[in-house]
Amino acid sequence: MNITREDKDQLNSVVKINIEKDDYSPKVDKILKDYRKTANIPGFRKGMVPMGMIKKQYGQAVLVDEVNKLLQESLNSYITEEKIDILGNPLPRPQDDLNWESDNYTFEFELGLAPKFDVTLEGEGPVTYYNISADEEMIDNQIKTIQRQYGKLVTQEEVKENYTVVGTFHNEEESIENEATFKVEDIEGKTNQKALLGAKVGDQVTLKSNKLFKDDDTLARHLGLEKDKVEGLKVDLTFTIKEINEQILAELNQELFDKAFGEGEVTSEKEAKEKIAEQSKQTFQQQGDQQFFNDVTELLIEKADMELPAEFLQKWLQTQGEKQLTPEEATEEYTKSEKGIKYQLIEAKIAKDNDIKVEVEDVKKVAKEKIRMQMMQFGQQDFPEDQMDPIIQNLMSNEEQVRQFSEEVMVQKLLELYKDKMEVEEKDVTYKEFVDKIYK
Secondary structure (H helix, E strand, C coil), rough: EEEEEEECCCCCCEEEEEEEEHHHHHHHHHHHHHHHHCCCCCCCCCCCCCHHHHHHHHHHHHHHHHHHHHHHCCCHHHHHHHHCCCCEEEEEECCCCCCCCCCCEEEEEEEEEECCCCCCCCCCCEEEEEEEEECCCHHHHHHHHHHHCCCCCCCCCCCCCCEEEEEEEEEEECCCCEEEEEEHHCCCCCHHHHHHHECCCCCCCEEEECCCCCCHHHHHHHHCCCHHHHHCCCCEEEEEEEHHHHEEECCHHHHHHHHCCCCCCCCCCCHHHCCCCCHHHHHHHHHHHHHHHHHHHHHEEEEEECCHHHHHHHHHCCCCCCCCCCCHHHHHHHHHHHHHHHHHHHHHHHHHCCCCCHHHHHCCCCCCCCHHHHHHHHCCCCHHHHEEEEEHHHHHCHHHHHHHHHHHHHHHHHHHHHHHHHCCCCCCHHHHHHHHHHHC
C-alpha cells in the first residue's frame, strides 16, 4: 500500500491511496475459506463446496467490503500519524470507471484543512462587562410577589379591579372553548374592561378578541389556540365567569420574612429589599457573564485572520444527515454555521495555548451543583453527600449530560481567562437598562 498527499492550497489536500493485491488478499481468502466451511448449497456436502463456486457467489462482495475497511483504517491512521488537522470528514472522489476485476486499486480523498492562525487575548478590547442590579421598581415588585405568594385568595361575587377571574372563552365559529385564569388588569381596552367589571359568577360577557391582552402569545394561551391562529383575529368572544377571587396580600411582618428568606435572616422591610437586591445581583451575574462571553466571541471571530475551505465544507454538508442537501441548501447551511465553525477553532486554539482542560472532577463538581440547586427548589437546603454520590454516578453515565456539563466547564474556564487577559471595561447598569441596551 502506498499513500501520498498533494496540497492543492493551504486549505485543501488530496490523499491518494494505492492498494495492491497483497494488501487485501489474505483477509479475503480467509473469509472465503470460512464461508466454504459453513456454506449450505444443494448438491454439496457442508465444507465440500468448490472454492471456485464460493468465489463466484461471494468473492466480489467480500473483496469490496474488505477493501473499504482497509481504506478507512489506513486513511484514519495516516491522518492521525501525520497530525493533519481536518474539518469535516474526508470526501471520496467519484470513480465511475472503477474495475473490481483488476488486482490493484487507486482511491482519492479530498481533505478540508483547518487554517493556521494566531489568537491574541492580551490588549484586545475593551470589552464591556455589565454589572447588573435590580432597580427600586423591580425590588418593590418582588416584595409584592412574595406577599401574593404567601397571601390568600378570597372568593368574591362581583368582578372588581385587581381581582382574578376564572372562566371559559367560547366562539363556535373559531372552535374556541377554553378555560382561562387572568387578572382584571391583564385585560386591554376600556370596552373590554367595562364589560367585565361588575359581572358576577355565572354571567356571560362579550369581549372583543382584538387586543384583548397585551400580546398574541397571551391571547393564544388563554384561548387555547396556536399563536398563528390569533394573529389578526377579530371576533366576539363569550366569556362565562366561573370564579371571582380577590388576592389578599400577606402582611410585611416577621412571619412573612421567615417564610420567604429563612428564619431570622431578615427582620425588616429594609433588610428584605437589601436581600432581594443581593440575590438579584447574583442571578443577573449569569446574564452579565453570558453577554460578556458573547461579546468576546464576536470580537475574537472578527479579529481572527482565518479562511475556511468553504467549497469543501459545502460539499461535505451535502452528504451529512438523512437527506442529501442540494448545493443551494448546503451553501445556505454553511453560511449559517460559518461563524460557529470559526469559533470552535478559536476556542480549541485558546484552550491549547493556555493548557485549559476539562477534568472529570470539574464535570462532577458541576453535576453536584446542579443537584444541590434542584434539591433546594424542593425545600432541601442541606442534601446529604452520601445520597448525592449515586445521583452523580447516574448522571456521569449519560454521554449527552456529560457533554453538556463539559461545555459548561469549558465556558467557565474561558470566561475566567478572558476576564484575566483581556481589557475589560466594567459598567454598572440596572436590569432594565441592560435589557434596553442588549435586546432592543
